[in-house]
């Protein structure tokens with residue numbers, strides 16, 4: 656009897672994950688509590704790959720809160736392996752993940768709790784049915800905070816040139832950079848043509864998420880977002896906050912609006928300039944899995 660070497664090498668490691676989405680913006684969630692190391696950029700790219708991996712727009716990690724009254728801390732990596740400081744849809748999904756985790760340990764979370772992120776604490780409110788409200792903080796319009804180079808003070812509208820193209824947009828930080836371009840026809844918006852040119856423009860040293868917005872009424876806007884590190888997604892929570900904030904600052908919409916994205920609707924409220932903006936929207940668990948990698 657000749658022993659045959661097993662042709663299938665044993666997996667080096669197995670990584671458990673949750674697959675979730677918020678209005679179609681989809682995520683792989685990793686539980687790193689207990690000081691497990693963060694995923695490398697190459698592991699993020701492998702996990703995000705929609706053919707050879709699990710497939711997602713972002714990887715989200717759940718981590719121990721560091722000395723605050725938060726129930727957990729989360730971090731964000733885009734599909735290309737780059738990290739981000741903010742993810743609105745991701746924050747809601749982490750909230751839902753924590754609610755389910757607490758319930759599984761017979762220690763249910765209160766209706767209101769706090770999550771920590773790379774840009775600070777976020778108050779969370781359970782709205783029921785998988786919906787959550789997240790306090791996303793103050794929109795920051797100063798060019799230096801976006802960052803947007805070449806401009807001194809905050810402007811309602813910026814103009815940039817590149818080759819023979821002219822870009823007219825609003826800009827704001829929600830903890831991550833956003834440019835917002837108003838269009839007449841959202842379905843015909845030149846998303847793939849314009850967004851990459853603006854993202855690689857030297858005025859945006861950290862690149863930028865590019866939103867294309869059409870104002871339908873004073874309490875409803877339609878939005879498509881070409882995200883930094885991903886491309887066009889079905890929804891972008893911080894992008895919805897950014898588009899709403901830019902349109903509110905221009906006086907084009909009321910201080911509470913529905914943002915209609917291809918993957919679903921989000922509700923944004925920004926009662927006054929010196930009050931934090933909040934975002935409400937859905938979450939969904941899709942499946943649990945094990946990532947087997949060499």
Ligand SMILES: N[C@H](CCC[C@H](N)C(=O)O)C(=O)O
Nearest residue numbers: 739742743744831883892893
């Ligand atoms: N692509 C973004 C991060 C994810 C934002 C988006 N998925 C959201 O829901 O806010 C960036 O690089 O800033």
